[in-house]
Each structure stands twice: as C-alpha cells, then as structure tokens.
Amino acid sequence: MMALRSSRLLLRTQGARGLAAAATAANGSGEEPAKKVKTGILMLNMGGPSKPEETGPFLNRLFRDTDIIDLGGGQMQEVFGTVVARMRTPKVEKQYEEIGGSPIRKWTEYQGKRMAAILDEIRPESAPHKAYTAFRYASPLTDVALEEMKRDGVEHAIAFSQFPQWSCTTSGSSMNELWRETRRLGLQDNFRWSIIDRWPLHEGFLEAVTERITERLLEFNEKTRKNVVIVFSAHSVPMKVVEKGDHYVNEIAASVKAVMERLDTKVVGEGKIPGLRTVNKHVLAWQSKVGFLPWMVPSTESVLKNLGKRGHKSVLVVPVAFTSDHIETLFEIGMEYAEDAEKAGIADFRFTEGLNGSETFCNALADVVKNHLDAKQNYSPQYKMKCLTCQKPLCRQIMNPAF
Numbered sequence: 001m002m003a004l005r006s007s008r009l010l011l012r013t014q015g016a017r018g019l020a021a022a023a024t025a026a027n028g029s030g031e032e033p034a035k036k037v038k039t040g041i042l043m044l045n046m047g048g049p050s051k052p053e054e055t056g057p058f059l060n061r062l063f064r065d066t067d068i069i070d071l072g073g074g075q076m077q078e079v080f081g082t083v084v085a086r087m088r089t090p091k092v093e094k095q096y097e098e099i100g101g102s103p104i105r106k107w108t109e110y111q112g113k114r115m116a117a118i119l120d121e122i123r124p125e126s127a128p129h130k131a132y133t134a135f136r137y138a139s140p141l142t143d144v145a146l147e148e149m150k151r152d153g154v155e156h157a158i159a160f161s162q163f164p165q166w167s168c169t170t171s172g173s174s175m176n177e178l179w180r181e182t183r184r185l186g187l188q189d190n191f192r193w194s195i196i197d198r199w200p201l202h203e204g205f206l207e208a209v210t211e212r213i214t215e216r217l218l219e220f221n222e223k224t225r226k227n228v229v230i231v232f233s234a235h236s237v238p239m240k241v242v243e244k245g246d247h248y249v250n251e252i253a254a255s256v257k258a259v260m261e262r263l264d265t266k267v268v269g270e271g272k273i274p275g276l277r278t279v280n281k282h283v284l285a286w287q288s289k290v291g292f293l294p295w296m297v298p299s300t301e302s303v304l305k306n307l308g309k310r311g312h313k314s315v316l317v318v319p320v321a322f323t324s325d326h327i328e329t330l331f332e333i334g335m336e337y338a339e340d341a342e343k344a345g346i347a348d349f350r351f352t353e354g355l356n357g358s359e360t361f362c363n364a365l366a367d368v369v370k371n372h373l374d375a376k377q378n379y380s381p382q383y384k385m386k387c388l389t390c391q392k393p394l395c396r397q398i399m400n401p402a403f
Contacts, residue, residue: 035128036153036154036155037128037130037149037152037153038129038155039119039129039154039155039158040129040131040156040191041130041157041158041369042132042160043111043112043162044134044136044161044162044174045108045133045136045324046136047102047104047105047135048326049101049138051096052093052096052097053093055092055093055096056093057138059084062081063080063084064078064085066392067169067173068173069081095327096331098331098335099331102326102327103324103326103356104324104326105135105139107354108162109133110356111323112131112132114359114362115362115365118363119369119370123370123373126373129369132145132148132149133145134174142174146185150190154191155191156191156194157192157193158194158372158373159175159193159194159197160369161174161175161196162323162324163321164251165198165234166197166200166247166251167246168244168246169237169246171197172395172396175197175397179394179397180394191400193378193401194372194379194402195378195398196368196372196379197379197382197383198247198251198382199368200254200255201255202367202368204361204364205361205364205368206255206259207262207360208355208358208361209255209320210267211360212352212353212355213259213263213318213352214263214267214272216351217273217276218273220314222274223275224314225273225274225275226278226280228316228348229280229282229315229316230260230315231282231304231315231316231318232256232284232285232317232318233285233287233317233320233337234252234284234285234321235288235321235322236286236287236289236297237249237286239295244388244390245388246387253284255321256282256284260279260282263279283303285299285302287299288332300333300337301337304346307344308345308346313348314346314347314349315346315348315349316351316352317337317349318352319351322354323354325356337349337351376403378401378403
C-alpha cells in the first residue's frame with residue numbers, strides 16, 4: 001500500500017513538472033516545440049477506479065453499456081444502469097479500498113510509454129510514436145484521449161485493444177464508443193485510422209504469460225511441484241453473448257492451448273523447472289459472473305471447490321485474459337478465491353502476477369504494433385465478422401482508413 005501511494009505521489013510530481021514545462025514553452029522560453037506525433041496508439045481498455053470514490057461513476061457507465069447488457073438503450077437502459085450501479089457501489093467500493101484502488105491506469109500508462117519508446121527504436125519510419133490511454137468506464141475516458149491526440153497533431157491513429165482476445169463486450173464496446181465519440185467531437189477527418197482488434201496467439205504475449213507461470217511454479221515445493229494444477233481463469237461472459245457467435249471463448253481457449261504447449265516445450269521440456277519432467281495438468285475456468293442469467297462455465301469458484309474435493313493440495317491460478325492487475329486479479333482471485341481454496345482444503349494456493357511491468361510484455365506490445373504497420377492492414381480478417389444476430393450500426397466499423 002505504501003509503495004502504491006509512493007508511486008501515485010511520483011506520478012503526480014512528474015505530471016506537475018510536465019505541465020510546468022509545457023507552460024514555460026508556451027511563454028516563449030526559446031525551446032523548440034514538440035514534434036507532431038506521426039503515429040498515435042490508442043490503448044483501449046475497460047479501466048477501473050484509481051480511487052474507491054470513483055466506483056459509483058465507473059459502475060454507472062458499465063451497467064448502462066448496451067454492449068454488455070442490451071436492453072435496447074434509451075430510458076430503460078438508463079434507469080436499469082443507474083439502479084444497479086447504486087445497489088452495487090457500496091460493496092464494490094469496499095473491494096477497491098481493500099486493494100488500494102485499481103492499478104490498471106498506472107500499468108497501462110507504463111506499458112504504453114515503454115512500447116512507444118521501443119517503437120521509436122525499431123521502427124523509426126513511423127516515429128515519433130505516442131501512446132494514449134482510453135478507458136471505457138473510468139478516467140481517462142475516450143473523449144479525453146481523442147482531444148489529446150488532436151492537440152498533438154496525430155497523423156496515423158491505431159486503435160489498439162488491450163484485450164488480447166476479442167469480445168463484443170470488451171473490445172467491441174470500446175471500438176463502438178471510439179467511433180461515437182469521434183463523431184460527437186467532429187474529428188472524423190482528423191486522423192487516419194487502423195485497428196489492432198485481437199492478438200491471442202502473439203508469441204511475445206504467450207511468452208510473457210509463460211514467464212509468469214514459471215515464476216510461480218518455482219515457488220512451490222520442488223517435491224510436490226508436479227502435482228500443481230494450473231487453473232486458467234478468464235472473465236466470463238453471458239451465454240447470450242456466446243450464442244450470438246462472439247469470438248471470445250474460442251480465442252481464450254486458443255491462448256490457453258498455446259501457453260501450455262509453450263510451457264511444455266520451452267520450459268519443462270528444457271529442464272528449466274526442477275522437479276518437473278512432464279507439464280502440469282490444467283483446466284480453463286470463468287470468473288466474475290454478475291446477475292442471475294446463465295454465464296460461461298465452469299466457474300473458477302466451482303473448479304477450486306471440486307479440485308479440493310478430489311484431494312488436490314496445490315493450485316496455481318493464471319488470469320489469462322487480463323494483461324494488468326486490477327480488481328478481478330487482486331481481490332477476486334487474490335482474496336476471495338484464496339479463501340475458497342483454503343475452505344476446499346487446498347493448502348498451497350497461488351496466482352500469477354499480471355503482466356504489468358514485464359519487459360517481455362512491453363516488447364510484445366511494440367512487436368504487435370510493428371507487425372500491424374508492416375502488414376499495412378486496417379484490421380484483422382475477423383474484424384468485419386459481426387455476431388450472427390448483430391444489428392448495431394457502429395459495430396465493426398472504421399473511419400478514414402489508413403491503408
């Protein structure tokens with residue numbers, strides 16, 4: 001907690017210095033003005049309350065989003081979102097207090113700055129690069145990022161989903177909000193756009209996840225390490241979303257399979273983990289269900305309970321769909337599921353850290369962007385494949401394509 005507060009203080013200090021420097025330049029200090037940003041990379045994510053008191057507005061935006069709970073929009077959607085957010089805020093606010101607020105903004109900004117610096121080195125022809133954080137439900141919101149991009153004179157804007165696996169409820173919602181806000185602000189012609197909509201099998205991403213698993217496996221007792229069950233935990237989605245043909249579940253499964261193959265051949269197979277001759281057993285589970293409607297199963301909670309019933313004593317949970325730590329990892333997995341595991345008789349319960357400040361992951365982000373620019377593709381082949389019953393006009397759109 002103290003480290004988190006120190007980090008916030010450092011960020012505030014750096015921000016104040018940056019503003020002071022900008023003011024000095026504006027007042028004619030003789031310094032050269034900053035170069036226009038040739039390539040702006042918009043880091044799209046759900047976001048989270050950095051402070052517990054931001055929980056109410058966060059939940060209000062979340063539950064009014066028709067891409068998550070579709071009541072047709074309009075007044076009914078507004079009333080539903082407002083009522084549900086008001087009911088859930090006290091409980092969720094306490095959870096954010098427990099973890100000291102969501103660190104997702106801190107990590108997204110760190111990853112973005114590091115990615116841009118790497119890109120300036122490995123792809124100078126599209127430099128300077130700059131990352132912009134655009135959260136769907138928390139500050140900084142999409143409109144704030146777009147206004148900053150306009151001020152910076154961004155030429156080519158890349159909408160880069162920070163969800164490796166596509167879902168209409170996450171990446172899709174962020175993209176739809178991006179096009180709505182671009183139109184509302186009258187910025188349709190300001191930037192040339194391209195989209196990185198998914199990257200579930202990127203080698204650098206898989207390597208970063210594998211590194212986190214390896215770190216934790218080495219913490220288990222060498223004599224019992226072979227008995228550790230790896231539980232990959234992804235944010236669940238309503239079955240209504242799955243039934244419409246959303247790509248998320250298949251892409252999560254593909255990431256899990258690829259990570260386990262990598263762990264088997266590149267780590268266990270090369271003898272990098274003492275005590276392991278064969279790769280561990282694993283299972284894919286789903287967390288964070290809200291409400292009473294059917295969601296994707298098995299739930300992470302039920303998986304832990306059943307592993308305990310079977311006599312498993314060592315479990316490692318891997319949050320495969322989250323690239324930064326936030327409430328689903330730090331509170332739900334780190335506190336609630338840890339308690340569930342203990343009650344189930346699992347004596348040694350651990351979970352992997354988010355990719356956060358991983359240099360491997362920052363290099364992966366840069367490589368994803370580089371490959372995207374080199375390929376000169378406006379979006380992936382799957383981007384235009386709408387869910388089978390989708391009628392939303394903005395879904396899978398792009399403005400002013402770059403290529």
